[in-house]
Amino acid sequence: NNQVAPPVSARIPDYACQRHTPLQHHNTKFTDALEILEKYADLRYDDQDYSRALAFRRASCVLKSLSRPLSRLSEIQNVTHIGSHSQKVIQEILEDGTSEEVEKICADPWFQKMKLFTAIFGIGPARAKEFIAKGWSSIQEVRDGCTSSDWRIQWGLAFHEDLTTPVTRAEADYILGVVRRHVDRVLPGAVMELTGGFRRGKQTGHDVDILIMHPLENKIIGALPRLLQSLQSHDIVLCGRHERSTYHEELLTQNTKLSPRGQLDHFEKWIGIIKVPNKIRIKNDQSDKTSSHQLGNNKCNTDMKENKDKCENRNFQSDKNTDSCKRDVGNESVLYQRQEDTLDSGSAISDSLEDVWESLDKASSSSSPSHGNPREVKASQGDWIARRVDLIISPFSQFFYALVGWTGSKQFNRDARTYAEREMNMKLSSHGLYDFNQGKQLVASSEREVFDNLKLPYFEPQDRNC
Ligand code: GTP
Numbered sequence: 375n376n377q378v379a380p381p382v383s384a385r386i387p388d389y390a391c392q393r394h395t396p397l398q399h400h401n402t403k404f405t406d407a408l409e410i411l412e413k414y415a416d417l418r419y420d421d422q423d424y425s426r427a428l429a430f431r432r433a434s435c436v437l438k439s440l441s442r443p444l445s446r447l448s449e450i451q452n453v454t455h456i457g458s459h460s461q462k463v464i465q466e467i468l469e470d471g472t473s474e475e476v477e478k479i480c481a482d483p484w485f486q487k488m489k490l491f492t493a494i495f496g497i498g499p500a501r502a503k504e505f506i507a508k509g510w511s512s513i514q515e516v517r518d519g520c521t522s523s524d525w526r527i528q529w530g531l532a533f534h535e536d537l538t539t540p541v542t543r544a545e546a547d548y549i550l551g552v553v554r555r556h557v558d559r560v561l562p563g564a565v566m567e568l569t570g571g572f573r574r575g576k577q578t579g580h581d582v583d584i585l586i587m588h589p590l591e592n593k594i595i596g597a598l599p600r601l602l603q604s605l606q607s608h609d610i611v612l613c614g615r616h617e618r619s620t621y622h623e624e625l626l627t628q629n630t631k632l633s634p635r636g637q638l639d640h641f642e643k644w645i646g647i648i649k650v651p652n653k654i655r656i657k658n659d660q661s662d663k664t665s666s667h668q669l670g671n672n673k674c675n676t677d678m679k680e681n682k683d684k685c686e687n688r689n690f691q692s693d694k695n696t697d698s699c700k701r702d703v704g705n706e707s708v709l710y711q712r713q714e715d716t717l718d719s720g721s722a723i724s725d726s727l728e729d730v731w732e733s734l735d736k737a738s739s740s741s742s743p744s745h746g747n748p749r750e751v752k753a754s755q756g757d758w759i760a761r762r763v764d765l766i767i768s769p770f771s772q773f774f775y776a777l778v779g780w781t782g783s784k785q786f787n788r789d790a791r792t793y794a795e796r797e798m799n800m801k802l803s804s805h806g807l808y809d810f811n812q813g814k815q816l817v818a819s820s821e822r823e824v825f826d827n828l829k830l831p832y833f834e835p836q837d838r839n840c
C-alpha cells in the first residue's frame with residue numbers, strides 16, 4: 375500500500391458548486407452504477423427519504439470531478455460525500471467490474487416498470503405505483519386503462535414514443551430559432567438563451583428549456599401569451615399550459631425549505647409540447663453514428679444514450695459601471711443593457727398584469743390547454759415529432775440568477791443553495807440573492823457576478839454537470 379496516490383480527499387471541496395464537473399469524465403463505470411442506485415432509492419423511498427437518493431448522487435458527483443480514473447478505494451476513503459454504501463459499491467466495481475446489487479436492481483421488474491411509467495410526461499412515482507398495483511406493465515396497458523383527465527398525461531401517453539426519443543442539439547437549435555422568430559415579432563429587443571442540459575454542453579436532452587428576458591423590465595408583461603398566440607397561429611404548438619408568475623419580493627428572504635425534487639421557481643412560464651419536422655432530427659442522427667461512445671458496464675440499457683459532447687464557449691462579460699453586460703458567442707457579441715422603463719411603476723403594472731391574466735383565463739376556460747384530441751392527433755401525425763419545451767420569462771433584474779438556476783444541473787443548484795445558506799448566510803434562488811449579513815439583495819448583471827456575489831470561483835456551464 376506504499377504506492378498509494380496522494381489522498382484525493384485533501385483536494386476535494388465540500389460543495390459541487392466549488393468543483394469542476396465536466397460532462398465527460400473518467401469514472402463513468404462507478405457513476406453509472408451510483409446513479410442507478412440513486413434512481414432506485416428515489417422511486418422506492420419517495421419524498422420522505424430523499425436523503426438516501428441524495429447520498430448516491432453526492433458520491434457520484436465527487437467521482438465526476440476527479441481528474442483521473444479511480445484505481446483504489448483508499449484514494450477516496452476519507453471523502454465525506456462518499457458514504458459506506460457507495461464505498462461498498464465502488465469496491466465491488468473495482469474488483470469485479472460490476473456491482474451485483476446494481477445488476478439486481480436493473481433486472482428488477484418493479485424498477486423497470488417504475489422507470490417506464492415515470493418516463494411518461496405527467497406521471498410521477500405515486501401514479502406509477504398505482505399503475506403497478508393495477509397489474510399494468512406496459513405503456514399500452516396504461517393507455518387502455520388510465521382515465522386521467524390531466525392534459526399532460528393524455529398527451530404524454532399519446533406521444534410517449536416521440537417524447538422518449540432524445541431531443542438532439544440540432545432540434546434544440548431549430549426550436550430556439552423558431553421561437554426567436556416569433557419573439558422578434560411579439561417582443562422586439564428580447565434576449566433569449568437556450569438553458570438546461572444543452573447549455574451545459576449535452577448533445578441530447580429530454581426537453582428544450584428557453585429563458586426569455588427583455589431589457590425593459592415592464593415589456594415582458596403580456597409577452598408570453600402573445601408569443602403563444604403567434605406560435606399557435608403557425609400550427610407549431612401541440613398542447614401546453616401557462617403558469618402565471620407567483621413572484622413577490624418577500625420570497626427573496628423567506629426561509630423556504632429546499633424541496634427534495636429541486637425547488638420550483640415563481641416565473642411566468644409555459645410548459646408544453648411542440649412539433650418539429652422529422653428532417654431536423656434525421657440530419658443529426660447521421661452525424662451521431664460516428665461519434666457514439668460505449669456505455670458503462672452498469673448502465674441499464676433503457677437509459678437514454680448520451681452523445682459525445684462538443685461545448686460552445688459562451689462567455690458573459692459584465693460592466694458594472696454602465697449596468698450592462700456583453701455576451702460573446704463566436705464572433706458575435708450581444709449587449710444586455712438595462713434601459714429606463716417607460717411605463718409607470720406601481721399600480722399601473724399590476725393593473726395591466728391583471729388585464730392580461732383575465733383575458734388569458736377567459737381564453738383557457740373556453741378552450742382546453744390542448745388542441746384537439748391527443749389520440750386523434752397522433753393517429754393523423756404528419757412528418758413531424760413531438761418535443762417537450764419549457765419557455766420561461768424573466769425580468770431583467772432577475773435574469774442572471776434565472777440563467778444560473780435554469781442552466782443547472784439540479785445538483786449544482788442544490789449545492790449552490792446549501793452553500794449560500796450554510797457558508798454565506800445568504801439565500802440563493804432563481805430570482806436573486808439575499809445577503810442576511812448586510813440585510814440587502816445583491817444584484818448581478820452577468821453570470822460571473824452571481825458567482826462573485828457568492829464568493830465562488832466562476833464555473834462555465836459545461837463544468838456544472840454534477
Ligand atoms: P434534460 O432536459 O434531461 O437534458 O436535463 P436538464 O438538466 O435540462 O433538466 P430540466 O429540463 O429538468 O431542467 C433544466 C434546469 O432547470 C435544471 O437545472 C433544473 O434544476 C432547473 N429547473 C427545472 N424546473 C425548474 C423550476 O421549476 N424552477 C427552477 N428554479 N429551476 C428549474
Ligand code: MN
Pocket residue numbers: 569570571579580581582583
Ligand atoms: Mn432540459
Ligand code: MN
Pocket residue numbers: 570581582583764
Ligand atoms: Mn425542462
